[in-house]
Amino acid sequence: xxxxxxxxxxxxxxxxxxxxxxxxxxxxxxxxxxxxxxxxxxxxxxxxxxxxxxxxxxxxxxxxxxxxxxxxxxxxxxxxxxxxxxxxxxxxxxxxxxxxxxxxxxxxxxxxxxxxxxxxxxxxxxxxxxxxxxxxxxxxxxxxxxxxxxxxxxxxxxxxxxxxxxxxxxxxxxxxxxxxxxxxxxxxxxxxxxxxxxxxxxxxxxxxxxxxxxxxxxxxxxxxxxxxxxxxxxxxxxxxxxxxxxxxxxxxxxxxxxxxxxxxxxxxxxx
Amino acid sequence: xxxxxxxxxxxxxxxxxxxxxxxxxxxxxxxxxxxxxxxxxxxxxxxxxxxxxxxxxxxxxxxxxxxxxxxxxxxxxxxxxxxxxxxxxxxxxxxxxxxxxxxxxxxxxxxxxxxxxxxxxxxxxxxxxxxxxxxxxxxxxxxxxxxxxxxxxxxxxxxxxxxxxxxxxxxxxxxxxxxxxxxxxxxxxxxxxxxxxxxxxxxxxxxxxxxxxxxxxxxxxxxxxxxxxxxxxxxxxxxxxxxxxxxxxxxxxxxxxxxxxxxxxxxxxxxxxxxxxxxxxxxxxxxxxxxxxxxxxxxxxxxxxxxxxxxxxxxxxxxx
Ligand SMILES: Nc1ncnc2c1ncn2[C@@H]1O[C@H](COP(=O)(O)OP(=O)(O)O)[C@@H](O)[C@H]1O
Ligand SMILES: [Mg+2]
Numbered sequence: 001x002x003x004x005x006x007x008x009x010x011x012x013x014x015x016x017x018x019x020x021x022x023x024x025x026x027x028x029x030x031x032x033x034x035x036x037x038x039x040x041x042x043x044x045x046x047x048x049x050x051x052x053x054x055x056x057x058x059x060x061x062x063x064x065x066x067x068x069x070x071x072x073x074x075x076x077x078x079x080x081x082x083x084x085x086x087x088x089x090x091x092x093x094x095x096x097x098x099x100x101x102x103x104x105x106x107x108x109x110x111x112x113x114x115x116x117x118x119x120x121x122x123x124x125x126x127x128x129x130x131x132x133x134x135x136x137x138x139x140x141x142x143x144x145x146x147x148x149x150x151x152x153x154x155x156x157x158x159x160x161x162x163x164x165x166x167x168x169x170x171x172x173x174x175x176x177x178x179x180x181x182x183x184x185x186x187x188x189x190x191x192x193x194x195x196x197x198x199x200x201x202x203x204x205x206x207x208x209x210x211x212x213x214x215x216x217x218x219x220x221x222x223x224x225x226x227x228x229x230x231x232x233x234x235x236x237x238x239x240x241x242x243x244x245x246x247x248x249x250x251x252x253x254x255x256x257x258x259x260x261x262x263x264x265x266x267x268x269x270x271x
Numbered sequence: 272x273x274x275x276x277x278x279x280x281x282x283x284x285x286x287x288x289x290x291x292x293x294x295x296x297x298x299x300x301x302x303x304x305x306x307x308x309x310x311x312x313x314x315x316x317x318x319x320x321x322x323x324x325x326x327x328x329x330x331x332x333x334x335x336x337x338x339x340x341x342x343x344x345x346x347x348x349x350x351x352x353x354x355x356x357x358x359x360x361x362x363x364x365x366x367x368x369x370x371x372x373x374x375x376x377x378x379x380x381x382x383x384x385x386x387x388x389x390x391x392x393x394x395x396x397x398x399x400x401x402x403x404x405x406x407x408x409x410x411x412x413x414x415x416x417x418x419x420x421x422x423x424x425x426x427x428x429x430x431x432x433x434x435x436x437x438x439x440x441x442x443x444x445x446x447x448x449x450x451x452x453x454x455x456x457x458x459x460x461x462x463x464x465x466x467x468x469x470x471x472x473x474x475x476x477x478x479x480x481x482x483x484x485x486x487x488x489x490x491x492x493x494x495x496x497x498x499x500x501x502x503x504x505x506x507x508x509x510x511x512x513x514x515x516x517x518x519x520x521x522x523x524x525x526x527x528x529x530x531x532x533x534x535x536x537x538x539x540x541x542x543x544x545x546x547x548x549x550x551x552x553x554x555x556x557x558x559x560x561x562x563x564x565x566x567x568x569x570x571x572x573x574x575x576x577x578x579x580x581x582x583x584x585x586x587x588x589x590x591x
Contacts, residue, residue, distance in 0.1 A: 014387045022375060101371045103336045106359040107388055264338055264352075267284060268331055270302075270323075 011107040015115035023120055030121060037124025041078075044196065045070060045132050059200035064139040065228055070196040071133025072220030076159030077192040078126035083160075084114035084167055085122060088181045091174035097269040110259055113171070140228070148227045158244035159219035163188065165251035166214075168259060175262030191216045200233055207234055218247035272348065273309035274440055274472050275333065280306045280342030282328050302328040304496045306342070310474060312439070315466045317483035317504075318476040319576055320493035326476040329493070330442045333474070334364055347439055360389060363433030363471075367445030370429055372417045378428045379413040382435060389436040396435065403431040406461050423454035430458070434465065440472045441465075447482055459485050480573050494580050505550055507579065514546040516572040517553060522565040530559050541567070549574055 023030050048070060052063045061069070090113055093099040102109040142148065170184025195216045199207045211217045211234065225232055226241040284300045303325040310316055320326055331337040333346055335355030344351065349358045364371065372381040386396045404410055407427040412420060420428060426446060433441055443462070447455045463486055466473050477483065483490050483504060490507055492500035500507055519528060520542050527535040528543055533556055537544040547556055553571055560566060574582075 011388055014384065018373075018376070018380070018384055097369055100331070100336050100366070101369070103355060104334050104359055104362070104364045104371065105388060106356050108356060266336070268336055270284070 008108055008111045012111050012115045015112065016118035019115070019118040020120050033121040034124040037121055038128045041074065041125045042128045044074070044193070045128075059198040060230075061198040061200070064136050065224075066198065067132050067136035068140060068228070069198060069220055069224055071129050071136050072155055072159060072224065073192050073195040074129035075126065075133050075156060076219050077163050077189070078122065078129050079156070079160040080163030080167055082119075082122040082126060083164060085119060086117045087113045087167055087171040088184060089116070090171045091178035091181050094174065094178045094266070095269070099266070100268055109263065142228065151223050151227050154244065155220060155223040158248045161248040162215065162219050162244070162251055163192070165248065165255040166191070168255035169251070172255065172258035172262040175266055187214060195219055195221065204233065215247040215251065218244040274312045275310035275344075275346050275474070277306050277308050277344045278342055280332060280339045280344050282332060282337060282340045301496050303332070306498055308491060308498065308501055310472060312472055313466070313470045314489060315462070315473045315487050316475070317487035317490040318474055318493065319478060319480065319483055319490060321478060321577055321580070324493045325496040326493060327444055330364070330444050330474070330476060333442060334358075334362060360436065361439050363436070363438035363441040365426075365429050365433045365441070365443045365446050367426070367443075367448040370417060370425055372425070372428055372432055374418045375416060377414050377416050378409065378420070381417060381428070382432065385432055385435055391436050395437060399435050399437070403434065406464065407431055422449050423451065426450065426454070426458065430461070434471070437469075438471065440474070443473065443475045445476055445478070447477060447479055455482075462486060478576050480576050480579070484573065492576075492580065499580065499583060508549040515549045515553065515574060517545045517547065517556060518570045518572060519543045519545065519560060519564075519566060520568040522567050525564070528560060528564060530556055532556060
């Protein structure tokens with residue numbers, strides 16, 4: 001079990017490093033792509049800045065507070081995207097018949113799919129989110145207790161795991177319908193955009209859905225309520241603010257189950 | 272224990288077909304039905320059958336890519352569908368239709384990546400690379416990205432890749448498809464040598480009888496998902512009574528050639544077609560004709576797998 005995990009990690013590193021080397025042979029293009037990612041994902045935040053040139057708060061949240069929400073969601077999404085961003089191409093591989101190849105190698109197909117075409121340029125998105133997040137932390141006027149400080153890495157780690165699980169479920173669905181990647185993206189990328197704003201601006205039904213169905217509020221919203229000391233519009237017990245690991249565990253279990261079931265029903269392609 | 276054991280294995284696919292405007296119909300395709308066979312360590316077995324017979328489906332089940340619908344199978348004592356990644360270390364696979372190498376990488380880098388993924392000991396890796404570079408003539412293509420290789424070059428690369436980690440069993444699914452005569456022949460030499468020198472068990476699918484003739488002492492024939500023959504090549508010819516064809520180009524058009532044991536089936540100007548039993552040698556026939564006629568050219572056509580199967584059915588009609 002531990003051995004298997006270690007050799008999977010090692011294989012991931014070997015494959016990812018190979019793709020990094022390939023991308024670095026075209027240094028200029030790599031630099032342009034990375035900076036491009038930084039700028040394009042940054043536009044989302046520019047939109048928020050523009051909005052705040054006219055208003056002082058949105059849904060009861062100041063600019064720094066929204067920057068904190070935005071940075072948290074974007075950072076977690078970015079990390080997950082870096083780790084397995086190309087898993088969404090599973091459907092394409094299935095259709096072309098090239099997924100078979102991953103099933104005859106002595107490394108789990110999941111690890112190979114995650115590492116496939118590993119794109120270091122995604123650091124552009126992560127850097128952009130990180131800059132906003134860091135600025136928010138500095139700009140926020142709050143009492144930094146140990147618990148609040150500890151909540152920040154907690155948010156990033158479990159938020160990333162939640163996105164990793166969602167990406168995996170989105171990919172696994174492609175074992176059933178190999179052209180579902182757009183739909184899956186709507187949930188992951190679309191969901192992360194929703195989570196960049198305070199839940200107070202959405203109808204309560206939507207917030208419930210984002211808590212109990214597609215549990216993205218556990219990524220940054222509930223941890224932020226704790227750090228920023230704000231009331232929960234759903235009025236759930238305060239323990240929910242620390243429940244990210246539970247959401248992450250449940251989603252990971254669901255993701256693993258979907259992936260396994262998908263592999264078992266995988267039928268290759270007739271030639 | 273046999274290295275490959277297959278007992279009553281079937282695999283079907285449910286496919287949806289469009290009917291009319293919006294209608295869809297479910298249909299079950301029985302790709303492989305009730306297969307029984309075993310392969311011993313060190314054997315080189317030809318697995319032959321027309322397109323769509325179920326060859327690739329069988330290979331995919333033997334690697335663990337596909338889970339059988341029913342039946343039991345083991346490879347090297349493991350159940351492929353549940354122990355797939357562990358089994359992968361002990362088998363090698365070559366798909367004629369698609370590469371297992373990395374499209375964007377030079378061949379050398381693909382091999383190096385496989386070395387790390389399979390954790391091949393350095394000494395073994397170096398020895399194998401030296402052997403394959405020489406026997407498969409890889410030296411001048413090692414630095415070429417896989418996508419720029421010709422089909423024959425890519426196939427050589429793929430075969431080396433499948434053998435780098437010293438697998439006990441190698442499956443080759445149509446390795447000669449699309450190759451020219453020279454590539455085919457050097458590939459066959461290499462496979463024969465690998466089987467003999469390394470004791471690797473080889474299961475080779477093809478729809479080219481010549482591959483089998485030159486490589487395999489044992490042949491299994493699959494047709495419409497069922498194993499219809501399992502035995503020696505001679506046995507197949509005897510059973511199928513397929514006939515080989517001798518094409519004779521005479522210097523001038525003439526009467527149909529008459530020679531013992533051969534039937535002249537077609538005459539077109541100076542060219543004549545004679546058929547003779549596949550299990551007899553062509554040499555006496557050729558000698559006899561060359562002695563009595565003015566011959567410009569001669570060639571021999573092997574029976575196609577379709578012919579052999581057709582003959583088998585007409586000779587030994589099966590029920591159902
Ligand atoms: N993934 C699949 N989905 C549906 N039908 C398939 C699939 N794979 C194979 N088949 C069907 O099963 C039969 C056997 O196919 P295959 O094993 O590829 O034959 P061969 O390799 O002998 O040409 C064919 O009728 C083929 O259409
Ligand atoms: Mg095939």
